Amino acid sequence: MDLDDVLHHAGDWGKYQHLLLWLVCLPACIPCGFAAFNQVFMDRVPDAWCKIPELMSAEWSPENRKTVSIPKLGSTYSQCLKYDVNYTDIVWESGVGSNLTGNESTVTFCTDGWEYDVEQVSSSIVIDFDLVCSKSLYPTIGLSALNVGGLVGVLLFGYLNDRIGRKKNYFLCLTIEIVFGCATAFSPNVYWYIVFRFFVGLTIPAILHIPFVICLEVVAPSKRTLVSFYSNMFYVVGLMGFSGLAYATPQWQLIALTTSLPFVVYFLYIFFLPESMRWLLSQGRVKEVVEMLKKIASVNCRYIPDEILQKFTETMEHQREQADCLRNGRRANWRDLFQTPNMRMKTLIISFSWVVNETTYVGLSYYGPSMGNDPYLSFFLSSVVEIPGYIFCLLLMDRLGRRMTLCSCMILSGVAAISTALVPTDAEMLTLALFLIAKCTIAGGTMIIFQFGGELYPTEVRGVGIGLASFLGGIGLTLIPFVNYLGTQWLVLPIVMMGAFSVAGGIVTLKLPETLGAKLPQTLEEGEDFGKDFEGWADAIQQISR
Known part of the structure; x- marks a missing residue:
C-alpha cells in the first residue's frame, strides 16, 4: 500500500487540496515570474x-x-x-x-x-550606469547572469531538497530572492548589479517548483495535469499584474523593490505550507506522514480506518529497510539513458525539445517589450496570450495526443515567428500580432513537454531524465539574452532565429512515440521497448493523413 492509496481514503481532491492549492501553492508562483522578468523594464535603452x-x-x-x-x-x-x-x-x-x-x-x-532621452525612458540602469556603446552588452550580461544563477540553483536546491526538505528549502529560496532582489535596487555600479542578479537567479525556478511539487503530492494522479494547468495560469496572471506594476513604478530601483520586498508576507506560509510527505517517507519519518494524512482526512470530512494506516506504516517501514540495504548498491544515473538505442534516441529528442520550448518561450517573453509602441502593453499582451495557449493544449492533448499537440504548437509558433521577417518594417501591428501567435503557441508547448517527457521516461530514471533536460534547458537560457541582443541591428532577427529553432524542434518531436492511453514504462527494459516499433515520421504522416 503506497501513499496514493491512503490519500484516496483521506480524500485526494477535497477541501484540503483546494485550500492548499488556491491559498498557498498558486500564490507562491508569483515571486518567480516577478524576479524572472523584472529586468526587462529595469534595463530599457533610451535614445x-x-x-x-x-x-x-x-x-x-x-x-x-x-x-x-x-x-x-x-x-x-x-x-x-x-x-x-x-x-x-x-x-x-x-x-x-x-x-x-x-x-x-x-x-x-x-x-x-x-x-x-528621459521623456522616452525616464529611469533605467542604462542611464544610471552609462551602459551604451562599449558597455551596451552589460544589460545582456546581467540577464544572462540571472539565468546562470538559475542553472546553479537547479543543482544547489535540488541537492538541498533531499537534505533539508522542501519546506525549509522554499523559505531559503524566498529569503535569497527578497534579500538580493532588494539589494539590486541599491547597486552602486553595474558589476554589483550583475552579481545581485546572479543570486536572484539562484531561486529561479526552484521558488516556483517547490510549492508546486508539494501540492502535486497530495492530489489525485488524475488531477495532476489540472494542477499543472492552474499553476501555469496563475503564473501568467502574475506576469499580467507585473506589467501594470512596472507601468506604475517607472523608476528601476522601485521596480526592483516592489518585485521583491512585498513577498516578505509569504513567510506567513511557514504556518500553512506542509512538508513534502514523500520526502518525510524518504527520511523514515512515517509517523509524521500518518499525522498529516489524518489531518487531511479531518479537513476533508473523511475517515481513514486504523487497519489502513497500520498497513501503510508497515509497508513504508519495510520499504525503508530495503532502501537502507540497497543504499550502497548501484543507482540509476544519466548514463542509463544512453545505453540502448531507443532510449538514447528518445532522450536526445526529449532534451532537444525541452531546450527549444524553454529557450523560445523565455526568449520571446524577454523580447515582448521591444514589440509595438508601448512596451508595457506589449508585455501585458504577450502574457495574456498564454492563457488561450494553455487552454487549447489542455483540451487537445487528451484528444490529439501529446506528440501531435506538441509538434503543432512548436511548428505553428516557429512559422508565425519566421513570418515577422516577411512583414514590412512599418507594419508594427501585424508584426506584433505574429509575435503574439508565436508566444501563445510556444507557451502551450512548454506545458506539454513537462508531462510528455515525464511519461516517456521509465519510472526508475524519470527524475534523472527530467533533471538532464532541465539542466540543458538552463544552459540554453544563459545564451538566449545574447540572441535577443542581435535585435539591436534588426528588430525581428532574434524572433526569426527562435522561430527556426522551434520549427526544427517540432519536426524532430514527431519521432517520439505517443503516450496517450498507453501503459507507461516502469523499468529501463520497458523504457527501451516502449515505442520501439514506432515508425516515427512515417507513422506521424499517416496519422495526419487520416
Missing part, C-alpha cells in the same frame, strides 16, 4: 548621444545640441560619436544655437558621458 558640457551650459535645446555636435548615421544620430571641434567657440559664434547645421569636421568618441 542616447554624446554629452557636450559647453552646449549644456549654454542651455541649448537637446535638438540643437544634437544638430551641431552629433553626426548622423543614416536617419538617426550616432550614439557613440561627436564632432571633434571647439564647442566654446561655437557657442560664442552661434549665440543660442538657432539656425544651426551639422559640422563637417572629424569625429571622435564621446569623452564626457552621454545625454539620454
Whole structure:
C-alpha cells in the first residue's frame, strides 16, 4: 500500500487540496515570474548621444545640441560619436544655437558621458550606469547572469531538497530572492548589479517548483495535469499584474523593490505550507506522514480506518529497510539513458525539445517589450496570450495526443515567428500580432513537454531524465539574452532565429512515440521497448493523413 492509496481514503481532491492549492501553492508562483522578468523594464535603452558640457551650459535645446555636435548615421544620430571641434567657440559664434547645421569636421568618441532621452525612458540602469556603446552588452550580461544563477540553483536546491526538505528549502529560496532582489535596487555600479542578479537567479525556478511539487503530492494522479494547468495560469496572471506594476513604478530601483520586498508576507506560509510527505517517507519519518494524512482526512470530512494506516506504516517501514540495504548498491544515473538505442534516441529528442520550448518561450517573453509602441502593453499582451495557449493544449492533448499537440504548437509558433521577417518594417501591428501567435503557441508547448517527457521516461530514471533536460534547458537560457541582443541591428532577427529553432524542434518531436492511453514504462527494459516499433515520421504522416 503506497501513499496514493491512503490519500484516496483521506480524500485526494477535497477541501484540503483546494485550500492548499488556491491559498498557498498558486500564490507562491508569483515571486518567480516577478524576479524572472523584472529586468526587462529595469534595463530599457533610451535614445542616447554624446554629452557636450559647453552646449549644456549654454542651455541649448537637446535638438540643437544634437544638430551641431552629433553626426548622423543614416536617419538617426550616432550614439557613440561627436564632432571633434571647439564647442566654446561655437557657442560664442552661434549665440543660442538657432539656425544651426551639422559640422563637417572629424569625429571622435564621446569623452564626457552621454545625454539620454528621459521623456522616452525616464529611469533605467542604462542611464544610471552609462551602459551604451562599449558597455551596451552589460544589460545582456546581467540577464544572462540571472539565468546562470538559475542553472546553479537547479543543482544547489535540488541537492538541498533531499537534505533539508522542501519546506525549509522554499523559505531559503524566498529569503535569497527578497534579500538580493532588494539589494539590486541599491547597486552602486553595474558589476554589483550583475552579481545581485546572479543570486536572484539562484531561486529561479526552484521558488516556483517547490510549492508546486508539494501540492502535486497530495492530489489525485488524475488531477495532476489540472494542477499543472492552474499553476501555469496563475503564473501568467502574475506576469499580467507585473506589467501594470512596472507601468506604475517607472523608476528601476522601485521596480526592483516592489518585485521583491512585498513577498516578505509569504513567510506567513511557514504556518500553512506542509512538508513534502514523500520526502518525510524518504527520511523514515512515517509517523509524521500518518499525522498529516489524518489531518487531511479531518479537513476533508473523511475517515481513514486504523487497519489502513497500520498497513501503510508497515509497508513504508519495510520499504525503508530495503532502501537502507540497497543504499550502497548501484543507482540509476544519466548514463542509463544512453545505453540502448531507443532510449538514447528518445532522450536526445526529449532534451532537444525541452531546450527549444524553454529557450523560445523565455526568449520571446524577454523580447515582448521591444514589440509595438508601448512596451508595457506589449508585455501585458504577450502574457495574456498564454492563457488561450494553455487552454487549447489542455483540451487537445487528451484528444490529439501529446506528440501531435506538441509538434503543432512548436511548428505553428516557429512559422508565425519566421513570418515577422516577411512583414514590412512599418507594419508594427501585424508584426506584433505574429509575435503574439508565436508566444501563445510556444507557451502551450512548454506545458506539454513537462508531462510528455515525464511519461516517456521509465519510472526508475524519470527524475534523472527530467533533471538532464532541465539542466540543458538552463544552459540554453544563459545564451538566449545574447540572441535577443542581435535585435539591436534588426528588430525581428532574434524572433526569426527562435522561430527556426522551434520549427526544427517540432519536426524532430514527431519521432517520439505517443503516450496517450498507453501503459507507461516502469523499468529501463520497458523504457527501451516502449515505442520501439514506432515508425516515427512515417507513422506521424499517416496519422495526419487520416
